[in-house]
Amino acid sequence: MTNGHHVVVLGAGYTGMFSAVRLAHRTRRIDVKITLVNPSSRFVERLRMHQIAAGQRLADHQIPDLLAGTGVTFVQGTATAIDPETRRITVDGSTSLGYDTLVYALGSSTDTGKVPGADDHAFTLNSPEIADRFAARLTEVAAAGGTVTVCGAGLTGIEAATEIAESRTGLRVTLISPDEPGGMMGAKARAHLYRALDRLGITLETHARVTKVLPEGVELADGRIVRSDACLWTAGVKVSPLAADAGIATDDRGLILVDATLRSMSHPEIHAIGDAAAVRLAWGQLHGSCQSGLPTAQYTADTIARLIRGKTVKPFRFGYYHQPVSLGRRDAVIQFTRTDFTPRRQCLTGRGAVMYKEMVNGSPLTTYRLSKRMNVTTIISKGGRATHRPAA
Incomplete structure (x- = not known):
């Protein structure tokens, strides 16, 4: 060159x-x-x-x-x-x-193209503008004591559901997923996650596959309709x-x-x-x-x-070395992992986990600023x- x-x-x-x-x-x-x-x-x-x-x-x-x-x-x-x-x-x-x-x-971005109605009737977290529109809709739904559904119980869905439930009192939150939330975690971390979901009053619909998103609900593979005044789609990604x-x-x-x-x-x-x-x-x-x-x-x-x-x-x-998950502003769980992302026995919960997760969230911007004048590593393992x- x-x-x-x-x-x-x-x-x-x-x-x-x-x-x-x-x-x-x-x-x-x-x-x-x-x-x-x-x-x-x-x-x-x-x-x-x-x-x-x-x-x-x-x-x-x-x-x-x-x-x-x-x-x-x-x-x-x-x-x-x-x-x-x-x-x-x-x-x-x-x-x-x-x-x-x-x-x-x-x-990548959230893929809303595989389930009918998701592109038309669901919100995503693909941009701040879309997230802002969803937040505005939540204000209306919460005022009416309505229900919001979060489709997908991966880390993004878990963080979104818990954040919404904690900050929007009077709003019913349902988390829908074909898999168990926290299935990639160890037993101790998963137990803490489920306690947080229960404490925040989040309804779980697990082993449930969404087949259609409707204007006022989501249709499941077993034919049931789960009412939804606002739907947040976090299942699947595309590039x-x-x-x-x-x-x-x-x-x-x-x-x-x-x-x-x-x-x-x-x-x-x-x-x-x-x-x-x-x-x-x-x-x-x-x-x-x-x-x-x-x-x-x-x-x-x-x-x-x-x-x-x-x-x-x-x-x-x-x-890989960890799997940090926020559970609202006042709780979190950090599952430490092996190289291949499988869970170790160690995990961190509570206030220590909140501080840890906040450090993780803020580290990229700090890294950029420091990298202007020195070589900062992000490779922990x-x-x-x-x-x-x-x-x-």
């Missing part, structure tokens, strides 16, 4: 922002231009979206402010096409950006079709297939990170989360800096011996 290198980062979520800021610091003494492309100028704290949905006001962090002093150029717009052969990106259907290296960090449409090799979900250095299997000048990448390690495949996303961003920024300097790179290594072996 030569000097005058142009790196374009698509997406300014947790991973895209970190990769841009860290790469700027790592290449500050060489001729590298970095451009960050994102549809909105607001940095979205996805870890706190359930708080917005419950009606809480969060700080408005602007991307240009977070980039100040880094030398990174911010382009506000939506990437609408990629031409890997000419190495050009089309933004908003007209503007064209050339690149030498592309960091693909477009992330942008941009990579697949461009002919970049992807899996059946649209995630970019990457090698051991997180470079596209079909186009090695493209690096995929976070939810956009199908990252497989010896112990299994990463799932979308900030916990694994930030390490992929850190690794990729370091990898690109090394490649530009003509140096070799080592394979990406990572292991490299997975031990399991990640020394090549993926199967």
Whole structure:
């Protein structure tokens, strides 16, 4: 690679922002231009979206402010096409950006397309604007003593249901899922979760599959209708079709297939990170989360800096270490995990867990600010011996 290198980062979520800021610091003494492309100028704290949905006001962090002093150029717009052969990106259907290296960090969003009516009658946490509209609807529903349904009892659904139930007195909350809430936790952490759900008066509909979302309820596979004055959909995710449409090799979900250095299997000048990448390690495949996303961003920024300097790179290594879940503002549970995300015996609950979770939620912004002047690591665990072996 030569000097005058142009790196374009698509997406300014947790991973895209970190990769841009860290790469700027790592290449500050060489001729590298970095451009960050994102549809909105607001940095979205996805870890706190359930708080917005419950009606809480969060700080408005602007991307240009977070980039100040880094030398990174911010382009506000939506990437609408990629031409890997000419190495050009089309933004908003007209503007064209050339690149030498592309960091693909477009992330994922809630998928409302698989269940009839979900797209028309359910809210999501895909953006602060949608979450704000849901919060406004909750105010109306709570005033009438109505019911809200949260569909999906993964971590997002659990956090949303508990936040809503705690902050909206007089509102009935029903959590609907085909699986048991906290099924990925150990017995002690799961017991604490169920006590919190019971304390907050949340009704559980487990082993229940939603087949249709209606204007005033959700229909289950057994034919029952669960009344719902407002429905929040948190079940299932999808990724942008941009990579697949461009002919970049992807899996059946649209995630970019990457090698051991997180470079596209079909186009090695493209690096995929976070939810956009199908990252497989010896112990299994990463799932979308900030916990694994930030390490992929850190690794990729370091990898690109090394490649530009003509140096070799080592394979990406990572292991999970915790599963933090907020249960409203006054309770939380932290399940500590093995490398492959299976639960250990240890967990943290109560006030200590609340403080721990708040530290986790606030750590990305602190990391960005510190990364302007030093190399800050987000890789707590490299997975031990399991990640020394090549993926199967």
